[in-house]
Amino acid sequence: MRIIIVGNGVAGTIAGKTIRELDSQAEILIYSEERHPYYPRPNLIDFLAGIIPLEKIFAFPEGWADRQRLQINLGRKIVGINPERPSISLENGEIVTGDYLVLTSGARPLSPPLAGLEKKGVFTLRTLDDVLELLEYLTSGPEVLILGGGLLGLETARALCQRGVNRVSVAEYFDRLLPRQLDENGAGQLQKELEKIGIKFYLGKEAVEVLGNGSVSGVRFKDGQVIPAGALILASGIKPRTELAEACGLLCSRGVLVDDYLRTSHSKVYAAGDVVEHRGKIYGLIPAAFDQARVLAYNLCGQIKRYEGTVPFNTLKVAGIYLTSIGLVNPENGDYEILVKHEPEKGIYKKLILKNDVPVGAIWLGVKKGVQEISRVIQAGKSLTGYKERVFDDNFDFSLILES
Amino acid sequence: MEKWECTACGYIYDPEVGDPDNNIPPGTPFESLPEDWVCPQCGVGKEFFQKIS
Numbered sequence: 067m068r069i070i071i072v073g074n075g076v077a078g079t080i081a082g083k084t085i086r087e088l089d090s091q092a093e094i095l096i097y098s099e100e101r102h103p104y105y106p107r108p109n110l111i112d113f114l115a116g117i118i119p120l121e122k123i124f125a126f127p128e129g130w131a132d133r134q135r136l137q138i139n140l141g142r143k144i145v146g147i148n149p150e151r152p153s154i155s156l157e158n159g160e161i162v163t164g165d166y167l168v169l170t171s172g173a174r175p176l177s178p179p180l181a182g183l184e185k186k187g188v189f190t191l192r193t194l195d196d197v198l199e200l201l202e203y204l205t206s207g208p209e210v211l212i213l214g215g216g217l218l219g220l221e222t223a224r225a226l227c228q229r230g231v232n233r234v235s236v237a238e239y240f241d242r243l244l245p246r247q248l249d250e251n252g253a254g255q256l257q258k259e260l261e262k263i264g265i266k267f268y269l270g271k272e273a274v275e276v277l278g279n280g281s282v283s284g285v286r287f288k289d290g291q292v293i294p295a296g297a298l299i300l301a302s303g304i305k306p307r308t309e310l311a312e313a314c315g316l317l318c319s320r321g322v323l324v325d326d327y328l329r330t331s332h333s334k335v336y337a338a339g340d341v342v343e344h345r346g347k348i349y350g351l352i353p354a355a356f357d358q359a360r361v362l363a364y365n366l367c368g369q370i371k372r373y374e375g376t377v378p379f380n381t382l383k384v385a386g387i388y389l390t391s392i393g394l395v396n397p398e399n400g401d402y403e404i405l406v407k408h409e410p411e412k413g414i415y416k417k418l419i420l421k422n423d424v425p426v427g428a429i430w431l432g433v434k435k436g437v438q439e440i441s442r443v444i445q446a447g448k449s450l451t452g453y454k455e456r457v458f459d460d461n462f463d464f465s466l467i468l469e470s
Numbered sequence: 471m472e473k474w475e476c477t478a479c480g481y482i483y484d485p486e487v488g489d490p491d492n493n494i495p496p497g498t499p500f501e502s503l504p505e506d507w508v509c510p511q512c513g514v515g516k517e518f519f520q521k522i523s
């Protein structure tokens with residue numbers, strides 16, 4: 067069996083690694099337009115912050131791919147795929163054929179509809195090269211404005227503060243931070259804590275134009291306000307890179323559509339990670355990409371497994387602030403019961419969303435104790451009946467629930 | 471004791487082995503690892519680990 071994997075992010079890498087674990091004979095070829103070997107993206111933030119050196123961001127030691135007998139081809143842009151042959155075409159005209167294709171081409175940053183994005187000093191942060199370019203630009207000491215108050219935007223702001231960048235601001239379209247992972251209370255609390263480390267926030271702001279003559283000098287917002295900035299970072303979400311799939315007729319919606327076996331609409335093409343849409347969901351999270359890649363590898367190797375989704379799990383660690391958001395945190399109708407413990411003076415906010423006493427979502431802010439445990443309760447679908455009064459206690463024994 | 475797997479690189483934390491290179495003695499359950507412990511293979515934090523069932 068000869069398998070061609072497009073992309074060497076977490077999904078492509080874990081797929082290749084797992085296929086090798088299951089099949090010692092398979093020929094596994096990975097192609098990626100990136101010139102760097104696999105690195106977990108969270109490490110980019112720590113590298114940007116100056117906490118870890120460049121060589122520490124890569125997951126595997128030199129020679130690992132050879133020992134695994136993974137043929138990894140870096141710096142090779144894939145310009146087309148052909149499910150019928152099945153094959154991929156590279157930029158230089160070369161065509162590589164195999165028995166199956168695995169599409170793990172990931173996502174790209176969303177470009178907000180904003181004039182002047184071509185100016186010098188506008189950055190996105192997705193790849194190691196993006197980070198290297200930004201770091202070089204930062205040596206001139208610009209004021210930094212980040213568009214987007216989601217996870218990436220806040221992590222980036224935190225990292226820049228840690229690196230010693232003097233003025234860091236975040237502008238968000240919604241009227242609160244982390245609209246997907248937090249509720250109003252939690253977002254307010256988080257904002258206060260982040261302001262303490264020097265980040266400035268502009269909420270409910272729609273950017274309309276990047277100002278500057280050749281290079282960025284600021285951003286103009288819909289309400290007329292101008293925020294000066296010498297560097298602009300776009301962190302308004304991601305978009306699956308569906309173009310290769312679309313061009314060859316694979317079914318796509320927002321992402322490349324896959325079934326519970328991670329098959330696309332063509333039986334010779336599988337897909338996993340940020341590029342896919344599964345049961346209407348695009349996760350954009352490492353644990354989901356990992357789960358999908360594993361299931362994909364098993365199915366490719368003839369051991370049938372189903373992927374039924376991943377409970378979203380997000381954490382943010384900012385100078386002493388711990389935030390975890392799991393599963394459904396903003397239910398849209400009244401069938402849910404909400405438990406809350408809020409101690410503003412201690413900076414602690416905990417919330418649980420229950421359906422028939424079973425927790426389906428949680429926010430844990432300002433405290434890390436109990437996070438692993440509540441996450442396991444949610445994933446296992448355990449009931450809180452009889453423990454609702456005590457579950458927020460600092461020394462609550464979760465094994466009472468987990469082992470029931 | 472339960473093993474945990476890194477979702478970024480696939481490293482498996484085995485409590486019976488611990489992580490001696492980083493001063494984690496054998497017999498340390500995953501839950502007891504310090505909060506700033508990171509995957510010895512790829513460097514991501516504890517939150518990226520999941521229990522192997």
